[in-house]
Amino acid sequence: MELFHHGTNFAGGWRIGDAMSVRVLGIESSCDETGVALVQTRSGQVPQLLGQALYSQIQMHQAYGGVVPELASRDHIRRVLPLTQQVLQDTQLQLHDIDVFAFTRGPGLAGALLVGAGVACGLAAALVKPVLGVHHLEGHLLSPFLSADPPEFPFVALLVSGGHTQLMRVQDVGHYELLGETVDDAAGEAFDKSAKLLGLDYPGGAALSKLAEKGDPKAFKLPRPLLHSRDLDFSFAGLKTAVLTQVQKAGNEQSMSNDAEQESFRCNLAASTQAAIVEVLIKKSLLALEQTGLKRLVVAGGVGANRVLREQLQHNCAARGIRVHYPELHLCTDNGAMIALAAAMRIEAGVESPQVDYNFEVKPRWPLQTLSKEAFN
Ligand code: KG4
Ligand code: ZN
Numbered sequence: 001m002e003l004f005h006h007g008t009n010f011a012g013g014w015r016i017g018d019a020m021s022v023r024v025l026g027i028e029s030s031c032d033e034t035g036v037a038l039v040q041t042r043s044g045q046v047p048q049l050l051g052q053a054l055y056s057q058i059q060m061h062q063a064y065g066g067v068v069p070e071l072a073s074r075d076h077i078r079r080v081l082p083l084t085q086q087v088l089q090d091t092q093l094q095l096h097d098i099d100v101f102a103f104t105r106g107p108g109l110a111g112a113l114l115v116g117a118g119v120a121c122g123l124a125a126a127l128v129k130p131v132l133g134v135h136h137l138e139g140h141l142l143s144p145f146l147s148a149d150p151p152e153f154p155f156v157a158l159l160v161s162g163g164h165t166q167l168m169r170v171q172d173v174g175h176y177e178l179l180g181e182t183v184d185d186a187a188g189e190a191f192d193k194s195a196k197l198l199g200l201d202y203p204g205g206a207a208l209s210k211l212a213e214k215g216d217p218k219a220f221k222l223p224r225p226l227l228h229s230r231d232l233d234f235s236f237a238g239l240k241t242a243v244l245t246q247v248q249k250a251g252n253e254q255s256m257s258n259d260a261e262q263e264s265f266r267c268n269l270a271a272s273t274q275a276a277i278v279e280v281l282i283k284k285s286l287l288a289l290e291q292t293g294l295k296r297l298v299v300a301g302g303v304g305a306n307r308v309l310r311e312q313l314q315h316n317c318a319a320r321g322i323r324v325h326y327p328e329l330h331l332c333t334d335n336g337a338m339i340a341l342a343a344a345m346r347i348e349a350g351v352e353s354p355q356v357d358y359n360f361e362v363k364p365r366w367p368l369q370t371l372s373k374e375a376f377n
Contacts, residue, residue: 022347023050023093024100025123026340027080029116030108030136031162032057032067034079035336036087038098039344046145047344051091052337053083062201073111080119083336096127100354102343105133106363107163113362121360130354132343133361137164137368139338140300142173142345143327146337151298151325156288159368160281160309161301162188162203167232167288168368170298174351178369179288180232187277187303190236194243194273198266208270209306215264215271220246222276232288234280243273278309282316289322298325305332 021041028035037052057075061067088094103120106113117133124131141157144150156179157168165182185193188205195204198211222242225235250265285297297317303309304326317324331337346352 022099024102024340024344025098026102026336027116027120028104028334028336028339029076029112030104032061032072033334034076036083037336037340038087038091039340041344041348046150047341049146049337051087053086054335055079065202069109069111072109073115076112076115100130100132102132102134102339104136104339106366108136110364117360117362121358125358130356132354134339134342135368135371139342142342143300143331143338144298144325146341147328151296155296155298156292156294157298158285159301160187160303165234169292173345173349175372176369182234184235184237190239190277193240197243197247209274211267211270212274215267217271217275219268220272222272224276224280227280227283232284274308278312282312296323300327302333
C-alpha cells in the first residue's frame, strides 16, 4: 500500500523510495527550549532546512536559578502546537505534506521529553505517517551539517552542553565511539555554577563570557583537573569550589572599597574561570585528534558558542592543519532543526527506519555510544 507521496511503506517498516525526497518535522523538548523544524532530504546532499521555530523558557526558569522540570513540561505543552503551526505557515506547507515525525527521545527531563514524543506520535498516528525518536546529542553533533561549511566524515566531535561534555569519534551517521567524558560536572554546568557565584542569572555561560571580556584571564590561578592525564576525561567540579573560595575570600576581606574594584574582581574571576575551562577543552580535543589521527573537529552544544573557545581552537588547530566545524551560532543551543536533521540523516543513511508503531517511549538517560549498537535496518 502506498501511504506516503514521498516515501514507500512496506512490511511495517519504511524506506525512502529511490531519488525521492522526504520531509521530516522535528520536535525538540528535552529541557528548556521548545523547538520545531522542517527539513527536506535532497539526493546526494545534506538535507535542507525549510523552516524552524523556537521558544526558550529560560526567562521563566531564571526566577528559580535553574530549570524546574514540572514547569518545563507544562510550558512545552503550551508552545509545541503553535510553534508547529508557525513552521507550517512559514513554509507554506500543511500537516499532510510531512512524511516523517521526529522527536527527541532522550536524554533529558522525562516529563519534557514526553511532550514532544506524545505530540509527534499523536500527529503521526492521526495522519498515518511514521515516527522516529532521535538522540538529543546526535542532533547536536550533526548540526554543523546545516552550516555553510559542513564537515565530512570521519571526525572528532567535542560535545559541550549544559548536561554533557564528551569527546566522540564519529565514523559516520549512527557510528559513534566515546573517547572520553566528564567524570563530574559538564563544561556548561561549570560555566553556569561559576556564573551564579558571580551573581549572574541562569544559565550564566554567555553572561560570564561577556563579563570575562573586561577581565584578566591570569588574575586567578584556578584548577585544571586532569589537564595532564593522558586519557580524554574531564573534571570540572573542583572549579566551582575554587571560584566559591575566591568569592568568599573577597567577601571576608571586604577589601573592595568601591564598585569599580568589585567589578574588576568579578571580571577577572570570570575571565580566569573561562580560561580554565577553555584550556582543558582545547588540550583534550587536541589529544583526541592526535590519538585518532583525524584532522577534523566538530564542536557542538551550547558552550560551542563561546567566543574565546572558538578563537583559541582556531589558532591551535590551524597550526596543526586541523579543520574546525561549528553549527551556525543560532543552532549551537537546543533547537528543532538538529532533531529533524538527525532523523533525516539516519533515514537517508539507512541506519534507521521510522516506525509506524506509535507505542512511544522516552529515554531520560541514554548514552550516545549505545546508538551504534542499537542501529538497525
Ligand atoms: O546545548 P545547550 O543549549 O543545552 C543542553 O543540552 O544542555 O547548552 C546550554 C549550555 C548552558 O550551560 C549555557 O550556559 C552554555 O551552554 N552556553 C555558553 C555560552 N552560550 C551558552 N557557555 C559559554 N559561553 C557561551 N557563549
Ligand atoms: Zn542540548
